[in-house]
Amino acid sequence: MDIPTTAAAFSEQRARLMKIMQRYAGRNMKRFLTLEQQAFADGALPTKTKELLGLVASAALRCDDCIMFHLLGCREQGVSSAEMEKALNVALVVGGSITIPHIRRALAAWDELEQGG
Amino acid sequence: MDIPTTAAAFSEQRARLMKIMQRYAGRNMKRFLTLEQQAFADGALPTKTKELLGLVASAALRCDDCIMFHLLGCREQGVSSAEMEKALNVALVVGGSITIPHIRRALAAWDELEQGG
């Protein structure tokens, strides 16, 4: 299954699969999904910083789907292109050139969003 | 190359690529492929348990192709939806939210098989 690179198609696919996941998920799996949302809630660290943390963790662990999710979260939080680039550069240096294909796809997705995609 | 999500298309693609692999594989690579099959053979642990182990290892290491392979193996061994969900929940807790996109795709593939897809 291909991961869509436009924000609308990505969100649509994610929502569709999430419905299937919720149908099969037991109590513990459902709790994990809640816990994940709460990890990015405003608090001692603002959500904006947490979205950058999520973006860097996702890029370091090389998960396109997670990168796309946090890119959209970063935009909602008003992260600028320069801030996003600096965060991805941390992932690049820490995680190495093996992250480059993911960073290229992330920047292409960001660029589409900038173009109003 | 996209990984098909229906059982039939997945098995067809896998068989086609396996033929190419067998053509290029030297003696050691061929032995590895044999060793892999034997790791899941019935013995001190039943194949059913081993397929669950293979599923969890594949999900923890985040390999869609391997997950699909062991999902089909689990079904052959009569693994129920509840058993499969509990196994994937272990992978989720141990491996973190980075496994969620893979688990979502796994559950979508399982759901298609349940629907008789």
Add this chain to the structure above:
Amino acid sequence: MDIPTTAAAFSEQRARLMKIMQRYAGRNMKRFLTLEQQAFADGALPTKTKELLGLVASAALRCDDCIMFHLLGCREQGVSSAEMEKALNVALVVGGSITIPHIRRALAAWDELEQGG
């Protein structure tokens, strides 16, 4: 910090560090720790099978501390040496020779426990 290889020293170190973790952990981190325990509780899959799943996931992801934890769990569940070996062999084949140092240490720890260590 070195990971102790005797069951007693391991459990003592783990308990000591866990106390510090509980002191710093916020509500979400505490919930994660609970969720992890529940993932291995008896249910659609028996705890014995889940401990084997945890052992294989830990070996595939190459975490000595987690391997030791699930080795002890396996023993509590009455897992035999042969069953444990078959589970670790799945991790070896799926995860490759990079898991061998961890499997060697796991088997040495298991051997100490067998010797009544």
Add this chain to the structure above:
Amino acid sequence: MDIPTTAAAFSEQRARLMKIMQRYAGRNMKRFLTLEQQAFADGALPTKTKELLGLVASAALRCDDCIMFHLLGCREQGVSSAEMEKALNVALVVGGSITIPHIRRALAAWDELEQGG
């Protein structure tokens, strides 16, 4: 975004995404890209050996895009099918069966290049 498996389509996609990356990349990210190229330059180790190192590192870390890039580099350096197979076998043994889907796709791409694709 799917990774093309023909050499021409792969190189075209890579060039297109690289242009976007260069547009967003700050000074440090640009320097990393330069450093990566220099790591494979002729010197104490010949580029041919370095391309094999890059191929094995990419396969062990399971990055299809990076594998494809170094497969093309290997061909430019005159690596034979037998040499390539032996290198991928090292990745397979070290990295385990989780690398098999990547090795299958690598061999299929190599085969297309051999057929003059």
Add this chain to the structure above:
Amino acid sequence: MDIPTTAAAFSEQRARLMKIMQRYAGRNMKRFLTLEQQAFADGALPTKTKELLGLVASAALRCDDCIMFHLLGCREQGVSSAEMEKALNVALVVGGSITIPHIRRALAAWDELEQGG
């Protein structure tokens, strides 16, 4: 080689090994070390945020040495215990329970620093 858990012993070991590394490092390896430092310099994102990014990337990738390095960096930047805990919780949720042993050791090291260790 064991990784020291007190700040002083860690910094002494790191400095000693870094001297050996600088002696063997060629021009490209030296440039990488420079690039890594620059990735955490003040700019579009403040160093404090970048140290949190480095901490989370290190915890998600499970590198005790790197975690310790960024923990010390976080303290220099005035990161509070609550901010540090929220950042590590992102790593925990994203990276799973496999990160717990590393987070336990990180919190123990932080605690020693808090006690004036």
Add this chain to the structure above:
Amino acid sequence: MDIPTTAAAFSEQRARLMKIMQRYAGRNMKRFLTLEQQAFADGALPTKTKELLGLVASAALRCDDCIMFHLLGCREQGVSSAEMEKALNVALVVGGSITIPHIRRALAAWDELEQGG
């Protein structure tokens, strides 16, 4: 269990643990150990090149034990300090700064061997 950094202590510990592993290993696990040795045998690629491949794969996957093993293999094959440094630089660029602690320890071990340790 700590990984010794002198060649003699490392080889002694490895031999001791290997004896325990051979005692517990079933037929398939024993075959894997044989297959691993054969992967580095002379053939279409010389053992020297394969030891460099093993070193880079081990560094990229961040396994100190495996790095030490292939460092010793590299020395047996007459790999020079410059060749070893270039190989580790490929691992550094591909795998990122997260490999630096491992490369530092590798260079310290190599240095001890150079000093006749």
